[in-house]
Amino acid sequence: MSDAQSPSSMPSASGPVQQPGKPAGARIIAITSGKGGVGKTFVSANLAAALARRGQRVLVLDADLGLANLDVVLNLHPKITLHDVFTGKATLDEAVIAAPGGFSVVLAGSGMVEYSRLTPEVRNQFLSVIETLTPRYDVILLDTGAGISDVVLFSVSLASEVMIVATPEPTSLTDAYAAIKVLAVQQKRQHVRLIVNQAARPGDGRAITSQLQQVLDRFVSTESGKPVRLLHMGDIPVDPTVREAVMRRQLLLLQTPGCPAALAVSQLAGKVEEALLHRAQ
Template structure:
């Protein structure tokens, strides 16, 4: 069958197939950063693992489409990745890996330059494809590429919440501001959670947040919330070397305690009550409950 959109493979096209998507909204949290090398993927992996450990049915989506490393961080060898979906070698559901702890992962590909050159319509097509993914989920964590490429902006726009990771480097704060500015002005993102990573203590993390908040409050119409800080931790470095999540392998480590706190805070965020009128992950699951409430009224 040919895809209705010539830019999209059949596996990402909308249609009657998969129309029986399960009811119930899925909270989607996008993790992003302006600068690379701030530990964004480690944050995504450990946040998702902490959510699973707290009883949340969680999917971790790697959207660093050309330099993916979620699978590497967890020692996985995927049979299929998103590159195979776009090449029509498999369906999106065929890429899902279930880890022993229950965390589900959709891996991207590494070293596939053409995956970094997808059209905006293909990014939107990937978002829409999740409406047809038949998985029983509470939350999805999206690990984005660094920077302000179209895919990053689209995947952040399509999430209910955006976490921007910063570390104690001037370039990290400057680039985080640039990302927040573009998300606010071009994609209508009005609320951003800021997470300080690789800091000495909470005081240093709060100071980083305040730097970012001062300049954002002056020039942008966006609300920044301080999500917390992840400390520099030798146990986290060891977990990375072992290709395991620190919250699993060293649960009493300072970074593990911090990640569990971040997961607890994220569970307290207000759940999506319905569609917001633009491209969104799991859109049909947002529309269906809203329609049901309207009919009941």
């Protein structure tokens, strides 16, 4: 995998973008999940705020083209969305807006059935957006849809790194395993990073990562013949203030920065910066 990747080589959903040399621009990180309702968009938004606090130029791109809800989490009411850019009603610059927390966002309208399928037109428009934004930021977080649809896999294919958000619930872990398997087989991913949200006890995430790794070792291998590596990035503990922040449509890092979940997100940002962003420079 290259450290930062540009979409100029026109990828498919079968693999991440490849570009020779070391391209300049943002590190593109996809934040995805096997199933919905695990806090993926919450993680994307608050991680962006935590990275911005650390001096990174951050943009979150709402890549859930059919069921977008990043605007709800951030309490934003955009006049211009990706739909307007795709239909030529507005420019991309007009769609980039400032979010609470010191980062930028490009929001997608929700309920757009025409974007639930990966047509060549949607694919090309999405590529153009990424190509334009990449030189302007240090990191772009792609808040993708959940699952393994062609639109989700295409969004993920644009990223050099993938972080799966899962909860300890069996259904979440089963779907996370399915998503990781697809990423290993179709996109030739050698490793995938895991964030465990709503962890009940310290150490739960590492135990879950170890259990999933054992299943992957047994049933999934990459193109090289080696098992896909699952890298534990951190846990976000069960914390009642998270629900309060979500209900108020406020970033947890702004509302209660000292609560356990906010501190965990801040630690996650430090790990992301150390593992992914410093290495890319």
